[in-house]
Amino acid sequence: MTTPRQRAIQIAGATMGDLVDFWGFKSSTGRIWTLLYLSTAPLSADEIAERTGLSTGAVSMGLTELERWGVADRAVLPGVRKRHYRAETDIWGVVRRIFRERELRLVGKARDRFQEAIDLLEAIEEPTEEDRHALERLRGLLGLATLGYSMIETFAKVGTLSLEPIRGVLSRGR
Numbered sequence: 001m002t003t004p005r006q007r008a009i010q011i012a013g014a015t016m017g018d019l020v021d022f023w024g025f026k027s028s029t030g031r032i033w034t035l036l037y038l039s040t041a042p043l044s045a046d047e048i049a050e051r052t053g054l055s056t057g058a059v060s061m062g063l064t065e066l067e068r069w070g071v072a073d074r075a076v077l078p079g080v081r082k083r084h085y086r087a088e089t090d091i092w093g094v095v096r097r098i099f100r101e102r103e104l105r106l107v108g109k110a111r112d113r114f115q116e117a118i119d120l121l122e123a124i125e126e127p128t129e130e131d132r133h134a135l136e137r138l139r140g141l142l143g144l145a146t147l148g149y150s151m152i153e154t155f156a157k158v159g160t161l162s163l164e165p166i167r168g169v170l171s172r173g174r
Contacts, residue, residue, distance in 0.1 A: 036087035042075035100156035111145040
């Protein structure tokens, strides 16, 4: 029989799984992290598999992914040889780290590609109206990507973000 606490952990784990799935991570990593986060003590991979219903392979891959992103780490328990894991509890730190390592790279790549497209159009000796139109729109996209990069970079460093600067860039693209 499931206790209210166990059911609450299942609900929270499924919810976190849905959230991280939306952001491109496997939902199982969200379930594992939630279990670790809500646990009062570090857990072994076997305990995680038993409590989540995930296979040992899925737990192993999930723990590797969580460690890689710095959202879980191994805990050393005196006299215990089996590996145990605990969640990083600084949630804002985790979010900022992921933004810095993943989203910043993605937006930076988009910015570079928009610039590449602009360079191609600017190199046309006799641009058509369509070329000029595309160039103008691409410059708007480059401006948005540059602003997005700056905002993500600021958020990753400071932990706060204002969306006000986006309004002007978005309205210019009409």
